[in-house]
Amino acid sequence: MYCESVRFLAIKDDKIVGRIAGIINHKYNESFDTKIVRFTRIDMIDDIEVTTKLIDSVIGWGKSKGMTEIIGPIGFTDMDRMGMLVEGFEYLNMFITIWNPPYYKEHLETLGFVKDVDWIESVIPWPSVVPEKVTRGAHITRRRFGYELVKYKRKKDILQHIYEAFDVYNRAFHDLYGFFPVTKEVMDYYIKQMISLVKLDFVWFVFDKHKKVIGFGLMMPSLALANKKSNGRLLPFGLFRLLRALKRFKTIDFYFIAVDPNHQGTGVLSMIMEDGIKQGIKYGVLQALTGPELELNVKIQTQWKDFNPSNYKRRRCYKKNI
Structure with a gap:
């Protein structure tokens, strides 16, 4: 390693x-x-x-x-x-x-x-309807570029494209602070750790017209309260609480939406958000948490501006010469 x-x-x-x-x-x-x-x-x-x-x-x-x-x-x-x-x-x-x-x-x-x-971490009120701007953007993207949004009904079907999706992840976030490409060994570790908790309604792959993955999105029902009740332990009841939280939830955590740099700005985000908002409405979601986003990453801060985000947390990486 x-x-x-x-x-x-x-x-x-x-x-x-x-x-x-x-x-x-x-x-x-x-x-x-x-x-x-x-x-x-x-x-x-x-x-x-x-x-x-x-x-x-x-x-x-x-x-x-x-x-x-x-x-x-x-x-x-x-x-x-x-x-x-x-x-x-x-x-x-x-x-x-x-x-x-x-x-x-x-x-x-x-x-x-x-x-x-x-x-910065933000909380976003969940829309009661899909914003017209998002719907229009997704429609234009599909028509102009021939992109296809794909979701799977079985977790094992995700695995056939997961490494390609992680490759998109590596290229999408390459220039961010502290980032270094995720290796296959590390990919396997996180896949094994998370696959049982993934909710398929909130996993998206976007393919171009050549059937190549150009976008990958992952959101999750909030597991924080269930995790707290179990003090971070899976046994004896922690895993049960986590699985129950996947079925009954009012908060969605945005883990990441990765778009191939060659396809950024083409509307891939709108395609994922259009379906994501629909799914959230179906489950009665009230809010979303963005997770940590770099303060100076203006691009990612801007993409949420139409959703009325409120900053509520700040995390810091410190440094010191030695």
Whole structure:
């Protein structure tokens, strides 16, 4: 694999009081000519001494490997949970994000960390009808380009196009912060992890006239409350609660909509959103959560402007020279 990692536990008075992991993504560093060590999976009690020990452990390891900068929280890939919550502590986190107390931010800034990038999360009221602009855009796209929106009734049918879809994902998000292409091994990991929870009404493939995947969309019923009730555990009742949440829900999580760069701006998003809104109306959805989106990604911020989004959370990746 292209990553190297290390894990540390903080123990005080014979009790575990913190944890952290360090990552060096060698391929990313080589590709972007950087010497970055990442920290991730950080948790600690409200004790600056504990936080200092955890961070210093990763810094020491990184420096021993020749690294000159530390950033985080950020994981192995762009599909990992990333960013530290700095605004919106009163809200329930999404299934794909992490909640942390306000003192996490205070500790890092006390240790000299500064903002590298922020992600914004928004809540969008679900439309009661498909907006005419979306319907018109989808119709024009189908007529002009011959694109086809495809949904499958069996999960095994998704697998025949999933690698092609991930290839679109890699190319669509290539220029985003911290991104490095997802390998087949990583794809297999996430497919195995998520396939049982995917709801087929909210999975879309868009094909061009040559039957090539050019767009891929995934939304999910919110699993956050079910996950919280089980304290993040699948057993003994966690899996049952998650499966029940897939049937009864009022909130939809936007995981991602990836469009091949050569086909962006052609209306693929409208095709996916047209059907997505219809499905949400059918299930009685009241709102959607966008998930973390880069603050400076004007393109993605703009695409939701007609849906009256409200920013309610902010996550941050910090950096520090070492």
